[in-house]
Amino acid sequence: MKKILLSISFLLIAAGNASFAQSKIKAIKAGKMIDVLSGKVLTNQIILIDSTTIIAIGSDIAIPKNATIIDLSNATVLPGLMDCHTHLTFEPGDNYYEDIFRKTPIDYAILAPIYAKRTLYAGFTMVRDAGAGQLIDVSLRNAINKGLIEGPRMLVATFALGATGGHTDLTGFNPNIDWKDNKDFTGVADGVDEIRKRVRNNIKWGADWIKFMASGGVLSEEETPGLPQYSFEEMKALCDEAHLWNRKVFAHAHGTEAIKLAVKAGVSSIEHGSLIDAEGIQLMKDKGVYLVADIYDDDYILSEYSKKGYPEKIMNKERIIGKTQRENFQKAAKAGVKIAYGTDAGVYPHGWNGKQFYYMVKFGLTPMQAIQSATINAADLLDWKDRTGSITIGKLADIIAVENNPIDNITILEHVKFVMKDGTVYKNEFIK
Numbered sequence: 551m552k553k554i555l556l557s558i559s560f561l562l563i564a565a566g567n568a569s570f571a572q573s574k575i576k577a578i579k580a581g582k583m584i585d586v587l588s589g590k591v592l593t594n595q596i597i598l599i600d601s602t603t604i605i606a607i608g609s610d611i612a613i614p615k616n617a618t619i620i621d622l623s624n625a626t627v628l629p630g631l632m633d634c635h636t637h638l639t640f641e642p643g644d645n646y647y648e649d650i651f652r653k654t655p656i657d658y659a660i661l662a663p664i665y666a667k668r669t670l671y672a673g674f675t676m677v678r679d680a681g682a683g684q685l686i687d688v689s690l691r692n693a694i695n696k697g698l699i700e701g702p703r704m705l706v707a708t709f710a711l712g713a714t715g716g717h718t719d720l721t722g723f724n725p726n727i728d729w730k731d732n733k734d735f736t737g738v739a740d741g742v743d744e745i746r747k748r749v750r751n752n753i754k755w756g757a758d759w760i761k762f763m764a765s766g767g768v769l770s771e772e773e774t775p776g777l778p779q780y781s782f783e784e785m786k787a788l789c790d791e792a793h794l795w796n797r798k799v800f801a802h803a804h805g806t807e808a809i810k811l812a813v814k815a816g817v818s819s820i821e822h823g824s825l826i827d828a829e830g831i832q833l834m835k836d837k838g839v840y841l842v843a844d845i846y847d848d849d850y851i852l853s854e855y856s857k858k859g860y861p862e863k864i865m866n867k868e869r870i871i872g873k874t875q876r877e878n879f880q881k882a883a884k885a886g887v888k889i890a891y892g893t894d895a896g897v898y899p900h901g902w903n904g905k906q907f908y909y910m911v912k913f914g915l916t917p918m919q920a921i922q923s924a925t926i927n928a929a930d931l932l933d934w935k936d937r938t939g940s941i942t943i944g945k946l947a948d949i950i951a952v953e954n955n956p957i958d959n960i961t962i963l964e965h966v967k968f969v970m971k972d973g974t975v976y977k978n979e980f981i982k
């Protein structure tokens with residue numbers, strides 16, 4: 551009897567929920583709406599959202615009586631922005647050595663939710679996180695997915711793989727300093743067998759993507775940002791193994807040769823791409839590989855990192871690479887390489903993700919192309935094009951709004967005033 555009563559009350563609750571769900575319809579009145587699929591700006595559109603999903607769009611849509619109306623008639627509405635290269639689990643502190651030697655993973659884990667919230671409130675509803683220590687990224691992603699923490703939807707890489715002495719390792723210090731408490735709990739891996747095992751471990755621990763260092767980097771003390779740090783054989787094994795498990799691969803690659811090796815090995819995107827040449831550009835075009843170039847953060851590094859005590863050898867690398875990267879981005883974009891938006895957030899303060907739009911326009915993209923790189927192109931790269939990346943019926947309601955038309959002035963995307971993710975409004979500064 552008790553059981554029957556329970557099921558009756560369950561049915562009543564379920565029925566109650568059904569009518570509740572009805573009242574969960576939201577109607578956005580958009581003064582302007584950027585349609586990233588057609589590349590057009592539409593006017594006076596109504597977007598209906600049921601729970602998490604867009605169910606209708608048009609200029610003459612009847613708004614259901616019980617719908618919650620969101621008035622953005624004085625705003626420009628566009629799809630939630632996507633950053634394909636963030637590090638939501640860290641941000642530089644005041645001092646280089648303190649960051650490396652005094653902070654524990656717990657320090658980073660405590661601050662990560664703050665960075666995640668800032669990113670979401672800046673209008674970035676989805677990110678691909680490009681490597682983190684101690685699986686903090688997995689915990690952060692899961693907590694966001696459960697609605698416990700406010701942040702963008704995350705795809706995570708866990709440990710970025712790389713060679714001993716390379717960009718993912720700690721170099722330049724006294725060899726007696728044993729900084730990893732568990733040697734198996736890092737991304738450092740050498741040789742085909744070890745690399746395959748690390749790929750499997752990353753996936754076992756929750757990686758959505760596999761990231762590796764194809765060349766040296768700037769913000770570490772190894773001194774060869776241009777040179778490859780894995781053999782082709784190693785890169786190929788890494789990509790093959792990831793693909794076996796249905797994971798795609800992205801490669802940190804500044805160097806000319808490293809970019810080509812990584813593309814031939816089977817990566818889906820090249821990160822940074824600073825020293826790419828004509829042959830590399832052609833290869834990326836032929837294979838449909840995306841370029842994710844962080845062309846804003848050079849400004850921040852050059853103005854701030856010396857004050858933080860970064861060694862001169864790192865600053866010198868940035869001086870050489872940063873400028874060339876922008877010129878080569880322009881060449882690649884002009885040649886028709888597919889571009890997805892990625893900023894390396896965490897190198898500069900989280901929440902400033904929108905600053906890169908200005909540089910993408912300055913270095914060759916139209917404002918619409920820059921917006922597409924952070925919406926439909928990013929969704930394509932991340933394999934989420936069926937669910938995100940445009941305001942389209944059937945897709946998740948990831949929608950943002952700004953005061954003026956970003957096609958006229960792209961920097962307005964640094965000041966996002968309305969943020970909806972999965973149909974939930976997180977921020978609305980248009981309400982007076």
Ligand SMILES: [Zn+2]
Pocket residue numbers: 635636637680894
């Ligand atoms: Zn990065």
